[in-house]
Amino acid sequence: MSGEASSSTSRDARLTILARVRQAQIRAHIPETKAGLPERLAYPPTTPAARRARLLEEFKILGVEAYVEESEEAVRLRVRSLVTGKTILSWDADRLPYGIGEAVRGEKIYYGHDSKEDQGQAEIGLTGCQNALAETGTLAMTSGQGRPRSASLMPITHVVVIREADILQGMGEFFDGFRKSPELPYLVFITGPSRTADIELSLTLGVHGPGYLIVVIGP
Amino acid sequence: MSHFLDRVETALKDEELKGALDRATERLGSRRSASLASLENSDMIRDMARRAKMGLLKDLAGNLETFEKNLIKNGVKVHWAEDGKAANGLLVDIAKKAGCKRAVKSKSMATEETHLNHDLLEADIDVLETDLGEYIVQLAGTTPSHIILPIIHMTKERIGEVMHNKIKVPYTSDPEKLAKIARVKLREAFLSADLGITGANFGVIDSGTIVLVSNEGNARLVTTLPRVHVVVMGIEKLVPNLADLDLMIKILGRSATGQKITTYTSLITGPRRAGEADGCEEMHVILLDNGRSRILGGPIAEILGCIRCGACLNACPVYKNIGGHAYGDTYPGPVGAIVTPGLRGIKGWKELPDASSLCGACREVCPVRLDIPRMLLELRKHAVEEAKIPFSLRMGLWGFGEVASRPWLYKTGARLGGIFARLLAPDGWIKKLPGLAGGWTRSRDMKAPAPKSFQQLWRERAAARPAGKPPAAPTPAREPAHVR
Amino acid sequence: MTKPKSVQLFHTCIINEVYPEVGMSVVSILERLGITVEVPLSQTCCGQPAFNAGFHADARKVARHTLDLLSANPAPVVIPSGSCGDMITHQYHMLFADEPEYLAKSHALSERCYEFSVFLVDVLGITDIGARFGTGAADAFKAAYHPSCHLLRGLGAKTQPKALLAGVQGLQCADVHDQEECCGFGGMFSVKNAAISSGMLANKLRNLEASGAKSVVSCDMGCLMHMAGGIRRKGMKLEVKHLAQVLEEGLGEKAEL
Structure with missing residues (x-):
């Protein structure tokens, strides 16, 4: 798919708008901003244990159900206990850590290539996660082959498996990892279950996305 | 459309509205403070977020090209798109070319501003708002009254x-x-x-x-399931890079709802890639001017740094009293009192910058520390230069400069x-x-x-006082004052 | 800075015309602290009413007069109003943005302009001037401090008036819900947008009443005149007082008039 300005009206509009903006910015009164600020935010060093503790603390505030498992086998058991008997919408088996794909074999599972209607039947989404961000209790998920976006979005429950080593302090550190990469993948930062307070400020979970977020942290 | 002051009177009579506004603004306001x-x-x-926003405005044209x-x-x-009509026209064209008949939208101020839904329906394209609040607004046939x-x-x-009346569900x-x-x-x-269809919080x-960003996840569904995704965004909604985005995300959720970060923050960099199972196949971005370049050239350029968090609404005692509808257009509250006359022109909107103490x-x-009062003052000045001033006010201030510069x-x-006033008020009131x-x-x-007057009292005191007497009494030591 | 020996008083229109006794209280407090007070008699108004209404040309005429007058005397300027103080120290810069001579003058003058409470606390370094009420905690005089918007957010003086009130023995500061919210005065706003302004005032008076205070104390007679008008209309019991009046009363003797 090649990107380009579409219609001729839009092309004319482009020239007009850019010319107007150029004219305007010559005489624009943009206020001066505070001097002496650092170029970028600095991140004080943290330890893995501190990051994990902070992440769990934030999860608690957000209402995220979290399990910390000491072994790979324990992770598989935990996940199996969470999903057994349910219809699952999963990342491809080879995209899940700890051999979880094998561990849940035999359950009713849909994948990204199934129809949206089928995917819509799933009760549980099962995914991995690129990184977790401790200071906000956030899961940073990228999508790609075998890692559909729908799995973390459509089912009412989302089960995420992350490695303790993938817990970062915050979003700034996470973005630093992309500074040299030529293009960004699709990214979503997930922080707690889907929520709304639109009706008289009363908090309701799971209005569009998952109402239950369960995180299993493995070694 | 009705007059601002009439809308205000209507709002002030609405006790239900007052209660709702009090609860919501107080809750959001206190959560914001705690969270920050x-x-x-x-x-x-x-300060850094402000620097990023102000900095990019200095070469907005170059930044837009990049x-x-x-x-x-x-x-x-x-x-x-130069204006709202053009943006809606582009969107209809895109939909027709791609053969789209059913649109879902996530909350977007830009498309509220262009009245997109009206033009889509006219072109026979179904459109449904999916943010819970916006969905109900659409069902009720009204307009939103708060940014968040x-x-x-x-x-x-x-x-x-x-919901019972419009979609036939049990009450x-x-x-x-x-x-x-x-x-x-x-x-x-x-x-x-x-x-x-979506807006953009940032580009x-x-x-x-x-x-x-969204809390419900509807913006994710809107950008994940349909095969075509169209973004309508104002030309000012940019941030330079990911490090700056980090700053914005840190302050946006906290200022808006008091959350450390909104539940979902999606970064969409193009349509779905080879091998991906979902995401749109075709992605369009419509860059909307609609008066923004004019704002940039004037004294309220600073407002283009607004990140639409809504914090100023919750803090504003005027908004708390009258709510969003009284502002008469897409953007309510203090930000609306600047953006609306900025986008639509001061003519017909000069009451908005006036409606602030x-x-x-x-x-x-x-x-991002926008100096909203300064911009309100700029707009008032502009209104005096451009618009007609009510006769009574003109009379009231006429000659103020001449008289008050002559003691x-x-x-x-x-x-x-x-003397005249005291005749009206024998008891002083x-x-x-x-x-x-x-x-x-x-x-x-x-x-x-x-x-x-004070000056009379002052002169009388000076006359009564013998010349050469030092006026200052030494500070007395603490001694009991009369009991009240 | 070294403690000044004398100051010029910019008494403001409202004090001159409506509340002259407040001006006398300000003088009394300053003189007790050993400061000679000069009152430039040809002062008029800072120009804020015209400025806020958008009539910048008119405001500039008045502001030039004020700048010329106050700049002629090197003594610091004391202003018993956060609002007029903010006008002179900040808004003049905007008013004279395109007039280099007066812009320079306004910057120079703003360096030595002080709102009354700021002058006492920041320049003279005083928070306790020896004022007191009653004989003990039991019969403490309960007052609600109202931070005027232009003092609080315009001049950034959050702590100074509170420190002076805290220094008054036997005065108890009442907790007021939404204490920092505007009373709805806003000069011409109270007339042009009377309905909104009245709504804001009603909230403020409700919160003040609920605080149980006997008096509402502020550093701006504009806000106090506004609240007093509402208090009287509603038949409430609350008194309004400028901070200088509270301090003077607490010292237990009237200024020498």
Whole structure:
């Protein structure tokens, strides 16, 4: 798919708008901003244990159900206990850590290539996660082959498996990892279950996305 | 359209609205303070975010070109619209060319501004709002009244009635049940939609990324399920890079709802890639001017740094009293009082910048420290230059400059005014003032000027005092004062 | 800075015409602290009413007069109003943005302009001037401090008036809900947008009443005149007082008039 300005009206509009903006910015009164600020935010060093503790603390505030498992086998058991008997919408088996794909074999599972209607039947989404961000209790998920976006979005429950080593302090550190990469993948930062307070400020979970977020942290 | 002051009177009579506004603004306001207090270096982060926003405005044209180039590189089709009509026309064209008939939308101020839904329906394209609040607004046939909480003005009972009447579901006023009904109804719409329409919270210049935040997840569904995704965004909604985006995200959620970060923050960098199972196949960005370039060239250019968090609404005592609808257009509250006359022109909107006591609460809470009172003053000045001023006010201020720069004339005028006023007020208080000043005595008595001015008292004291006596008494040691 | 021996008083229009006794209290407090007070008699108004209404040309005429007058005397300027103080120290810069001569003058003058409470606390370094009420905690005089918007957010003086009140023995500061919210005065706003202004005032008076205070104390007679008008209309019991009046009363003897 090649990107380009579409219609001729839009092309004319482009020239007009850019010319107007150029004219305007010559005489624009943009206020001066505070001097002496650092170029970028600095991140004080943290330890893995501190990051994990902070992440769990934030999860608690957000209402995220979290399990910390000491072994790979324990992770598989935990996940199996969470999903057994349910219809699952999963990342491809080879995209899940700890051999979880094998561990849940035999359950009713849909994948990204199934129809949206089928995917819509799933009760549980099962995914991995690129990184977790401790200071906000956030899961940073990228999508790609075998890692559909729908799995973390459509089912009412989302089960995420992350490695303790993938817990970062915050979003700034996470973005630093992309500074040299030529293009960004699709990214979503997930922080707690889907929520709304639109009706008289009363908090309701799971209005569009998952109402239950369960995180299993493995070694 | 009705006059601003009439809309204000209507709003002020609405007790239900007042209660809702009090609860919501107080809750959001206190959560905001607590949340920012827990952010380390929050003042510096706000300063840095302001620097990023102001900095990019200095070469907005160059930044737009870079942003466009990077979008195109990512496989996005880029369109430009001078005004709302043009943006809607482009969107209809895109939909027709792609054969789209059913659109789902996530909350977007830009498309509210262009009245997109009207033009889509006219072109036979179904469109459904999917943010819970916006969905109910659409069902009820009204407009949102708060940037973050669109139906802050509706009770749960009224929402239940709207859903019962419009989509034929059993009546309930339980927020959880209402939300569940919406989830089911809207999920069907998501699955059948072929066009997703969103705004953009930010456009990251150097990666060509569209950033969307939402708490419900509807923005994710809108951009994941339909095969075509169209973004309509104002040309000012940029941030230079991901490090700056980090700053914005840190302050946006905290300022808006008091969350450390909104539940979902999506970074969409082009349509779905080879091998991906979902995401749109075709992605378009419509860059909307609609008066923004004019704003940039004038004294309120600073408002283009607004990140639409809504914190100024919750802090504003005027908004708390009158709610969002009284502002008469897409953007309510202090930000609306600047953006609306900025986008639409001061003619017809000059009441908005006037409707502020200049208390500065908005400036205090603005995450990017926009000097909103200064901009209100600029717009008032502009209105005086451009628009007609009510005769009574013109008379009231006419000659103020001439008189008040001539001490003798000024004092004589003030004393004469005082004598006249005291005639109206034998007990020192005036109960009813004529003309425009009658606004005061609507709810307040007016204290009449004192029989002797301060300067008279001062001169009398000087005359009574023997020359050469030092005026200053030494500070007395603490001694008991009379008991009150 | 070294403690000044004398100051010029910019008494403001409202004090001159409506509340002259407040001006006398300000003088009394300053003189007790050993400061000679000069009152430039040809002062008029700072120009804020015209400025806020958008009539910048008119405001500039008045502001030039004020700048010329106050700049002629090197003594610091004391202004018993956060609002007029903010006008002179900040808004003049905007008013004279395109007039280099007066812009320079306004910057120079703003360096030595002080709102009354700021002058006492920041320049003189005083928070306790020896004022007291009653004989003990039991019969403490309960007052509600109202931070005027232009003092609080315009001049950024959050702590100074509170420190002076805290220094008054036997005065108890009442907790007021939404204490920092505007009373709805806003000059011409109270007339042009009377309905909104009245709504804001009603909230403020409700919160003040609920605080149980006997008096509402502020550093701006504009806000106090506004609240007093509402208090009187509603038949409430609350008194309004400028901070200088509270301090003077607490010292137990009237200024020498």
